[in-house]
Amino acid sequence: MSRAANEATDQGLVQILTPEGQRLPNQMYDAYLGDVDDDMLRGFYRDMALTRRFDQEATALQRQGQLCLWVPLRGQEAAQIGSGRATRPSDYIFPTYREHGVALTRNVSFSEMLRLFRGISGGGWDPRENNFHMYTMVLAAQMPHASGYGMAINLDQHGWDEAKRAAEGDAVVAYFGDGSSTEGETHEAMVFANSFNAPVVFFCQNNQWAISVPFDVQSKVDLVHRAAGYGMPGIQVDGNDVLAVLAATRWALEHARSGKGPVLIEAMTYRLGAHTTADDPTKYRMSEDELAWAPKDPLIRLETYLRENKIVDEAFFAQLATDGDEMAAKVRKDAMAFPVPPLAKSFEQVYAEAHPLIQEELAWHLEYEAGFADESGVGEK
C-alpha cells in the first residue's frame, strides 16, 4: 500500500460537518472539496430532501397497497448523495436494493424506480442509460459483478499509464451493507478486486442493523479494519456527513481509477426507519437507540450549516417543499399509470436467442388465454 493509502486508513472517522452543523478543517480531504461552493451545497441538500420525500411517498404507496414492497432509506441520504455525486457518468454503479439516493445522482427517474416494486418489472430501468445497474436482491451477489466489471475495465485499458487512467479511465462503485459484509461473495469479490488491481470502490453503508440483527453479530471489529487484510486502503467516514462522504469517495475513486487498486469505505450511518415495509423495528431495537441517532440526521446538520452561514433563506426551503410535493405527485401518478405487461411478454425475455421450449409454451399459453376471450368480451358490455 502506498503512503497515501496508509494516510487514508489512519485518519480515523472522517468527519467534515459535525452533527451540530460545524465545518471542521481536514488536512487530507479539504483538497477534495475545493470546488464545493454554495450552489453545490444547496444542491446536496436538495438531493437529500427530494430523496427523502420520494422515500416517504413510496412508503405511503406501499401502505396503500400500490407497491408489493418498499425499502426505506431514511437516515442514509448523505451516504448515498455524497458517494453518488463523487462518480463520473462513465463509472458503473452496482447498487443493493436501497440506493434510491444514488439513483437520483445517476439521473434514474424516481418513477422508473417504482416499476420493480410495483410488480411490473424484474428490473425497472435501463442500466445502460446511466451506468446504474439494476437492484440486486440476493445479498452481496452484486459484489463479484463489480470486481468482474472492474477487471473488464483493466482489460479495456490494458497498457494505459496512470495519468491516462486518472484522466479518462473508468471505475466501479459496489454498494453493500453491514449485513451483506458477512456473505462469502463479499469476501471473494474483495480478493478478486485486490489480486487484479480492479478499479472498484467497495462502499459499505453500515446502518447498524441487518433487518433485526445488530452489527456486533456481523463483526467484532469495524469493517474498515478488514481492508488491510485484503491489502487495500480503508476509510471510515461519517455516513451522515455529505461532505465527508463526497471527499472520501472522490479520494477512493481517484485511487482506484488511476490503477492503484480497490478501496473500502465504511460509511457509519443509521437506518432511521424499518428494513422494509414488511418489517417492525419495535420488536428488536430500543427506541433509545433511534433517539440517540435522530439528532445525527444528515439533513438536519446540513440545514444548520446552510442556515448559519446564510447560504439559504426561507424561500429555498419553501420552494424545495413545493418541488418535493410536485415530484411526489408525479411519481404517484406515473406509478398508478404503468401498464401491466402481459405474461406473454415474459416469454420473450428468458433467452436472447430463439428457444423451442419457450416458443412451444408461449403458443400454448396464448391459445389457452384466447379461450377466455369471449368471456371477457361479455364482461365488458
Added chain:
Amino acid sequence: MTLAKAITTGLDKILESNDRAILMGEDIGRLGGVYRITDGLIDKYGAHRVIDSPLGEAGIVGGAVGMALRGISPLVEIQFDGFVFPAFSQITTQLAKMHARSEGRLTVPVVIRIPYGGGIGSIEHHSESPEALFVHTAGLRVITPSNAHDAYWMIQQAAACQDPVIYLEPKRRYWLKGEVDTETPALDAFKAQVVRPGDDATIVAYGPLVPIALAAAEAAREDGRSVEVIDLRSLSPIDFDTITESVQKTGRLIVTHEAPTFGGIGGEIAARITERAFLSLEAPVLRVGGFHMPYPISKVESQYLPDIDKLLEALDRSFAY
C-alpha cells in the same frame, strides 16, 4: 485428435478470432488446467486473457457476469462437477435471470465449462453429473459433446451464443480420439443427432454414455434387434422433434444418463415423448441412470454407472411388453 485437444483447439480459435474473449479459472494459466484443456493458451494470449483466478467459484462466475456486463465474452472453467456449487447462486439467481430481469436489455453471454461424470476412479465430488439442476433453471442453455468433432464446434457455438451456456465436458472421454473436420460447419449446437440408425428401438444418450449406447446397439444387433442411437448433445433446450421422429419409427425408447434417474432428464423426456408419441409406443419409456444416492465410492462405481449390460437388460424389458 482427442476430445480434450479438440476443446483446446476450439478455445484457441475463439481467443484468436475475438479479442474480447477471455478465459478464467483455477489453474488454467501456467498449469493449463488440471486436465490441460487450456494448455499453452496463456503463452499465446497472455495472462490478461487467460486468467489464473483466485480460488473461489462464486468469484469466478460472478466476476464473469460483471465482465460480460461490460461487453467481454468470458469462458470460465470450473475444475470439477462437484465444485460448481459455491457458484450455484451466481449461476441460478444472477447469470440465468439477468436477461429476463432487465426486460431483455442486458445479455450475459458467459460460457461455463465443467468436466463432469464418473468412471475415472476418483474420490468424492470428482465424478458427479449435476446437469438436471441447470436444465431446470430457465435462462441457461446446457450442452455436452460426446466426440472430438462436436467438442471442437460446440465450444465455439457456445461462445457465439448470446445466452449463458453450461458446457459439460465428459471427462472420461477426454482421451477419446476422433476425426475433427474444421472446415464443415457443425450441426446446430442445440440439436440432437441420430448417430446410429435403427428400426426396433431408440436409445437416447449424451456425453460419456454415447459410446456405451453405440456398443449396446451393436451387441443388440447380434440378437437381431435394430437399435437407433440418438446423441442428445443439447440438454437445454432438448430437441424433442428428433426423438419424437425416431420413436414414431421404432416404438420403443430408453433414455440413459449417469445422473440419478429420479428427477433426472430421462423423466422429462419420458413424459414429453409419451405426450407426443403415445400411440406409437409399444412399451413404456424406460430409464437407465444412477441410483438415488451420493455418487458412490470409486471401487464400486461400475455397479452404479449405466453400462452395456444395463442397456441390454432395459431393451429386453422394453421388447417383453
